[in-house]
Amino acid sequence: MAEFQQAPTVLDSGDLEPVETAEWLASLRYVLDAEGPKRARALVTRLNEVLAQEGLATHGPLNTPYINSIPLDRQPPYPGDRALEERIESLIRWNAMAMVSRANHEHHGIGGHISTYASTATLFEVGLNHFFQGKGDGHSGDLIYFQGHASPGLYARAFLEGRLSEQQLIHFRQELAPGGGLSSYPHPWLMPDFWEFSTVSMGLGPILAIYQARFNRYLADRGLLDTSRQKVWAFVGDGECDEPETLGEITLAAREQLDNLIFVVNCNLQRLDGPVRGNGKIIQELEGVFRGAGWNVIKVIWGGDWDALLARDESGLLVRRMGEVVDGEFQKYSVSPGAYMREHFFGRYPELLELVAHLSDDELHGLLRGGHDPAKVYAAYQAAVETVGQPTVVLAHTIKGFGLGEAGEGRNVTHQQKQLNEQEYREFRSRFGIPIPDETVSQAPFYRPADDSVEMQYLRKRRQELGGYLPMRNAQPLSTKTPRIEEFPDSVAGSDEREVSTTMAFTRHFGRLLKHKEIGRLIVPIIPDESRTFGMDALFRQFGIYSHAGQLYEPADSEQFMYYREATNGQILEEGLTEAGAMSSFIAAGTAYSTHGLNMIPFFIFYSMFGFQRVGDLIWAAADMRAKGFLIGATAGRTTLIGEGLQHEDGHSHLLAMAYPTIRSYDPAYAYETSVIVMDGMRRMFEENETAIYYLTLHNENYKMPTIPDGVQEGIVRGIYPLATADAGSGRPRVQLFGSGAILREALRAQRLLAERYEVSSQAWSVTSYTQLRREAQQAAHWNLLHPDEPRRSCYLEHVLAGQQGPFIAATDFVRAVPEQISPWVPGGLFALGTDGLGRSDTRERLRRHFEVDAECIALAALTQLAQRGQFEKSRLSKAIGELGIDPAKLDPLLA
Ligand SMILES: Cc1ncc(C[n+]2csc(CCOP(=O)(O)OP(=O)(O)O)c2C)c(N)n1
Ligand SMILES: [Mg+2]
Numbered sequence: 001m002a003e004f005q006q007a008p009t010v011l012d013s014g015d016l017e018p019v020e021t022a023e024w025l026a027s028l029r030y031v032l033d034a035e036g037p038k039r040a041r042a043l044v045t046r047l048n049e050v051l052a053q054e055g056l057a058t059h060g061p062l063n064t065p066y067i068n069s070i071p072l073d074r075q076p077p078y079p080g081d082r083a084l085e086e087r088i089e090s091l092i093r094w095n096a097m098a099m100v101s102r103a104n105h106e107h108h109g110i111g112g113h114i115s116t117y118a119s120t121a122t123l124f125e126v127g128l129n130h131f132f133q134g135k136g137d138g139h140s141g142d143l144i145y146f147q148g149h150a151s152p153g154l155y156a157r158a159f160l161e162g163r164l165s166e167q168q169l170i171h172f173r174q175e176l177a178p179g180g181g182l183s184s185y186p187h188p189w190l191m192p193d194f195w196e197f198s199t200v201s202m203g204l205g206p207i208l209a210i211y212q213a214r215f216n217r218y219l220a221d222r223g224l225l226d227t228s229r230q231k232v233w234a235f236v237g238d239g240e241c242d243e244p245e246t247l248g249e250i251t252l253a254a255r256e257q258l259d260n261l262i263f264v265v266n267c268n269l270q271r272l273d274g275p276v277r278g279n280g281k282i283i284q285e286l287e288g289v290f291r292g293a294g295w296n297v298i299k300v301i302w303g304g305d306w307d308a309l310l311a312r313d314e315s316g317l318l319v320r321r322m323g324e325v326v327d328g329e330f331q332k333y334s335v336s337p338g339a340y341m342r343e344h345f346f347g348r349y350p351e352l353l354e355l356v357a358h359l360s361d362d363e364l365h366g367l368l369r370g371g372h373d374p375a376k377v378y379a380a381y382q383a384a385v386e387t388v389g390q391p392t393v394v395l396a397h398t399i400k401g402f403g404l405g406e407a408g409e410g411r412n413v414t415h416q417q418k419q420l421n422e423q424e425y426r427e428f429r430s431r432f433g434i435p436i437p438d439e440t441v442s443q444a445p446f447y448r449p450a451d452d453s454v455e456m457q458y459l460r461k462r463r464q465e466l467g468g469y470l471p472m473r474n475a476q477p478l479s480t481k482t483p484r485i486e487e488f489p490d491s492v493a494g495s496d497e498r499e500v501s502t503t504m505a506f507t508r509h510f511g512r513l514l515k516h517k518e519i520g521r522l523i524v525p526i527i528p529d530e531s532r533t534f535g536m537d538a539l540f541r542q543f544g545i546y547s548h549a550g551q552l553y554e555p556a557d558s559e560q561f562m563y564y565r566e567a568t569n570g571q572i573l574e575e576g577l578t579e580a581g582a583m584s585s586f587i588a589a590g591t592a593y594s595t596h597g598l599n600m601i602p603f604f605i606f607y608s609m610f611g612f613q614r615v616g617d618l619i620w621a622a623a624d625m626r627a628k629g630f631l632i633g634a635t636a637g638r639t640t641l642i643g644e645g646l647q648h649e650d651g652h653s654h655l656l657a658m659a660y661p662t663i664r665s666y667d668p669a670y671a672y673e674t675s676v677i678v679m680d681g682m683r684r685m686f687e688e689n690e691t692a693i694y695y696l697t698l699h700n701e702n703y704k705m706p707t708i709p710d711g712v713q714e715g716i717v718r719g720i721y722p723l724a725t726a727d728a729g730s731g732r733p734r735v736q737l738f739g740s741g742a743i744l745r746e747a748l749r750a751q752r753l754l755a756e757r758y759e760v761s762s763q764a765w766s767v768t769s770y771t772q773l774r775r776e777a778q779q780a781a782h783w784n785l786l787h788p789d790e791p792r793r794s795c796y797l798e799h800v801l802a803g804q805q806g807p808f809i810a811a812t813d814f815v816r817a818v819p820e821q822i823s824p825w826v827p828g829g830l831f832a833l834g835t836d837g838l839g840r841s842d843t844r845e846r847l848r849r850h851f852e853v854d855a856e857c858i859a860l861a862a863l864t865q866l867a868q869r870g871q872f873e874k875s876r877l878s879k880a881i882g883e884l885g886i887d888p889a890k891l892d893p894l895l896a
Contacts, residue, residue: 062288066281066322068370069298072307075379080129082374084458088160089125090432091447091455093118093403095156095169097420097428098444103172104419110173112184115401115414117153119268119371120235123396124153126377127233131385134468140596144470145209145234147266148185148200154471155182158194159448160459161469166446188473189624196473196595198624201617203243206263208621209234210253211584213261213391215592218546221568224521225596231385233262238282239271247289249581253391254294256548261391262384266371268400269327272415278328283395296392298380303368309355317349324348334399334410338364371396403431420444475594475626477689482519482682485713488512491675494707503634503698505671505705507535509678510603514543514571519601519682524589526573526604528582534605534634537562544570579610583618590627590693599686601629608633608697609648612656622693623662628685629693630678636667636697637813638835639847640742649839650697654814657695658771658821665695666769667814668716669744672708673768674698676716699742701844718776718796719769724748726755726762733871734761735862738810738819738830740768746848747811749855754862757883758872762862763804767819773797774821797825807831807865811858831865833858837893849886851893856884
């Protein structure tokens with residue numbers, strides 16, 4: 001911990017020249033008083049430069065002493081009625097606690113959290129009373145990422161505001177109760193008019209907030225929307241700061257000078273199991289990290305009652321003691337009587353005991369931490385909103401479970417405290433002065449003052465003046481006319497003799513979309529350092545890479561046509577190597593329709609292996625937040641992306657995508673399929689207002705692209721269409737071959753093998769989406785289950801396959817479970833070939849044989865299925881294996 005402790009004071013026993021030190025300090029004090037802080041800082045900087053030239057210290061310490069960053073004499077006057085605000089906060093505290101506790105008395109184990117909000121109440125309330133702009137005054141308001149586990153406090157406030165009913169509070173965490181209930185955490189999917197951002201998966205709120213703030217800048221820099229008045233606030237837990245997503249992108253915020261971004265870290269020193277840094281100081285650690293990253297850091301450690309003590313601390317020993325004590329010890333003070341603190345905190349130095357001799361034990365115990373003092377919090381927020389050129393983090397010292405007393409305040413178990421007993425209700429009620437009589441307190445009734453009471457009037461007035469209630473999600477139906485595929489004939493035309501990949505074809509189509517006069521400028525291309533891999537570097541020069549600073553250098557490739565062009569109004573978000581950051585940008589753009597009333601159309605193009613598997617939780621949050629847009633998993637396919645091997649070759653993203661209900665996933669084989677899916681998705685999402693995200697995998701295998709056949713568009717979009725028939729003569733056996741993505745061509749080659757060598761007829765189908773086929777079938781099944789007296793509904797798959805005889809063989813570059821998901825709706829079932837197993841590097845031919853998805857293996861599977869049905873002689877199978885050149889002793893790819 002040494003590095004986080006405060007710098008030695010002048011009176012440190014190691015100071016052998018105290019007179020000289022005093023002279024230097026007096027000079028500095030003179031400059032500060034006479035010429036101001038700017039000049040003082042310039043002098044110190046100059047001194048540092050001299051030291052640096054001597055090879056000595058080059059920078060100041062990242063930590064300041066363990067005291068408030070804003071001294072009392074720079075604290076602005078508090079603009080509100082503190083007594084009234086305190087009363088309102090107490091009522092919210094009570095109702096929040098009562099809501100969780102009652103739900104748990106009613107339904108044991110239903111869960112919820114009391115202690116997180118108890119620690120953050122003042123941090124929220126000061127913001128809601130004085131800072132956070134609502135959406136009602138002509139701009140789209142501040143964007144607030146509330147700490148997810150503090151949701152009870154926001155419900156309790158909305159209850160006072162008259163936005164939620166008592167019935168809804170009673171149904172906390174009982175969303176299926178008659179009349180509906182309240183979701184456990186902030187979930188826009190579940191409460192689309194209330195919650196705006198999904199924050200409960202630790203770490204996602206902070207990273208989303210950073211990219212939201214940057215996206216707001218992007219909109220302004222591109223001239224699309226004036227976001228200059230909007231702030232982005234993120235409330236973060238101190239335990240949450242251990243998540244890599246929380247701190248992993250903070251340098252971006254500083255680099256981009258996001259002074260529209262404010263983090264408030266609720267440093268209650270505890271996480272779920274115990275202290276965050278029992279043996280250290282989380283506030284000091286975070287101060288060093290954020291300051292090092294270039295943030296403005298404001299520490300709110302001590303409440304106002306400490307000011308008098310600090311003023312009398314002439315020796316500097318109080319400040320020193322504050323810096324010495326580790327967090328585990330501070331936590332102990334909050335659960336112990338004041339005598340303990342007197343002995344262990346102040347008792348370390350006789351001078352400090354003297355300093356607090358006039359205070360009783362109870363008064364010592366009641367000394368507030370900064371995060372519970374509205375005046376200190378206000379001062380910090382005011383400084384934060386006035387900061388120019390830097391993001392700000394407010395590190396606020398609080399107590400977890402503040403006010404819960406014996407029921408949990410500061411205790412290691414407090415995070416899990418979900419219900420109070422009668423005695424604890426009584427104490428809580430008295431502690432916060434809630435006017436509930438003894439007779440009814442055991443019921444923990446919700447308390448709401450009369451509408452015309454001063455509290456309620458004040459509460460409403462504050463929010464009216466700030467532009468309306470928060471949190472609030474404001475998604476108005478928005479329809480943007482999107483172009484039709486007919487406007488892009490080149491995107492569905494064949495490539496003649498040229499061999500191209502779906503990635504190349506997509507990139508060309510994408511370039512055409514970007515140039516489109518109406519929707520082009522709404523498109524947000526997002527790429528994490530992979531543009532060259534996908535041939536997208538051609539877009540750099542034309543559309544520019546977004547950088548608020550523009551381009552301050554001459555690029556190394558400036559002589560070239562496709563040079564690396566950065567521009568303030570650049571359109572491309574080239575995020576660098578951060579899929580998590582890129583996904584956060586996707587979410588900011590994909591929810592712009594609700595946060596900004598602006599349809600932006602994000603395309604996040606990434607290495608498919610590093611999508612669902614890498615940032616699946618962010619994609620889940622995107623679904624929760626009703627984000628729209630295109631996820632493009634390029635270089636997909638376990639056997640199609642050759643050479644790269646086990647960690648790169650994606651054969652399962654479609655399996656993962658299947659579980660995300662709003663994601664429509666496609667594995668197209670041809671350029672025209674890709675274009676049709678993109679245009680249909682764009683229309684559905686941005687013109688028809690469907691809430692969905694499209695996931696397309698693209699490949700890098702080059703082949704000739706055919707021209708779109710007539711009448712296939714519906715099939716492409718719904719998931720399957722017939723492609724080619726091979727007729728081996730009447731009376732010959734017949735199979736159905738399903739192929740997808742790059743493996744479609746293997747299915748077509750198998751069709752020829754079967755016809756030419758074994759006189760087997762076949763129908764080949766292109767299956768663009770097994771998942772879409774299954775979903776539609778499931779919906780029909782759901783209806784049929786519940787409506788036995790109505791005519792049975794058939795699904796698209798049954799409709800398309802009606803009259804077709806099996807066997808049905810599917811081959812995919814993804815795991816077998818992807819095609820197998822439609823098996824129940826395929827007459828006689830489906831035999832699937834897929835790429836189950838860890839990948840490896842080799843050529844396409846060898847990989848496809850290894851995973852048994854090449855034409856020969858497909859043909860063999862077809863013959864085997866025919867043999868099982870008595871339509872092919874079983875005894876001919878081993879011969880066929882030999883004829884097809886398949887080694888019967890080959891490895892089983894599953895665990896090879
Ligand atoms: C990614 C993730 N992992 C685990 C959890 C479960 N969890 C919820 S809150 C919590 C502790 C939070 O501590 P902190 O961030 O300090 O918040 P506090 O409640 O103390 O304000 C944990 C482990 C989660 N919500 N998300
Ligand atoms: Mg905490």
